Amino acid sequence: MNAPHAPDSFPPRGHEAKRASIMDAACSVFCREGFAGANIDLIAAEAGVSRQTVYNHHGDKEKLFVAVVRDLTERCNAGIFTTLASFPDRPAAIEADLVRFAVCMNRNCLCNRDGKALRKLIQAEGERYPELFAVWREQGPGRTWPALAARFARLALAGHLALDDPDIAARHFMALVNAELQTTFMLGGTPTEDEVLQSARNGVRAFLRAYGGREAGAHRSEAAAS
Amino acid sequence: MNAPHAPDSFPPRGHEAKRASIMDAACSVFCREGFAGANIDLIAAEAGVSRQTVYNHHGDKEKLFVAVVRDLTERCNAGIFTTLASFPDRPAAIEADLVRFAVCMNRNCLCNRDGKALRKLIQAEGERYPELFAVWREQGPGRTWPALAARFARLALAGHLALDDPDIAARHFMALVNAELQTTFMLGGTPTEDEVLQSARNGVRAFLRAYGGREAGAHRSEAAAS
């Protein structure tokens, strides 16, 4: 089937291109309309292929949906781990570094197309596909939260932070940094670059007042002046 | 049409009962299946009425949906303002009082049936009904956030908190207090009483380290001991 001696990639080029195009369109339509509301004809049209081609590739509306979620989960996870690599291990200026990290996480993982799509699909159809989303839970939050917590633990060990429970600190960090974006997220909107930055700045400031080490101590008394 | 001299409530008793029953079932089904996936026959069955009765009352699937969201918005709003009344104005023990308030807000407004339903419907169908959800936004977040912020401002004025911007503090408070429940919310689950309490306790502790006034200052150095 696959060209046995092809130089670069096994299946013909146009084939994979169409596959990707279909996944893209399916993602977009499932997201907008939900699973039940999604129309295969519309997906095909949006992908620029015929309906039959969609069926050739994925066989079934449900299989297509599962493929989309799987794909999205993988891509999002990869993005998060990439971003996690930019976590400040030896911060020069911890506040600025954490803000940078938060903005990065937001821009590249939470607010981008994939992040929004995955979040919406999980919220909308999560209860209907328990095993599929169990996988997401293990592969996603189940791996990213501990990884993030470990980073905070290291920062604490190096004396840059003061915290008892790195897991809680990690959750508090993300919660604070996204605090001002929740309403926008709710309605599926994309916050502006500026909103992201503001939310991150305010969130990190509060985080450091709660969890800052010796160096950050100064911030507190300053902010505490009513 | 309505009994002109009825002693208690104007429309016949059974009529309103059926209406409520339909709204209830519709809410439940719309929530589970989404607007497109919701089936009028199923709603009727779940409400224990005939399909025709659903049409008699609401005329239209879309009108029914709008009625459900409107109803939900009102009820949730009412609940939030009621809960807001329990905000500690003159706290004896600020930490315990804030925890109590947070738990109350969670149990009665965010985790209950209506809260979960409204959240899900907004996330799933918000983009499709812009004007409907614009109303929600104004009536809901547009009124509740300032109200909550005002409470925090008062607490700060009385010297119990130290904060620059009460709006941000309010958002940070809610974010922290719900930090550990996000994953559960995502999948439409209901956190246990204990999870709610834990999340509130941890959240309030962090909040007070970030925003605590003079009295709460002691907490910080205590937690800062690695």
Place this chain on the structure above:
DNA sequence: ATATTTTTAGACATGCTTGTCCAAATCGTC
């Protein structure tokens, strides 16, 4: 008890969507 309103069950027309089938056209490769 009677009259009025509401509810019910079911049939019904209509339109939409899924998924299949097929013959012609297109594409990429040898």
Place this chain on the structure above:
DNA sequence: GACGATTTGGACAAGCATGTCTAAAAATAT
């Protein structure tokens, strides 16, 4: 240029959901 695989467009059957209509039954008020 010829061959095989893929894609295309459209026809097609089947199922399902919405919304209407009707006559009978039930509930309510007078």
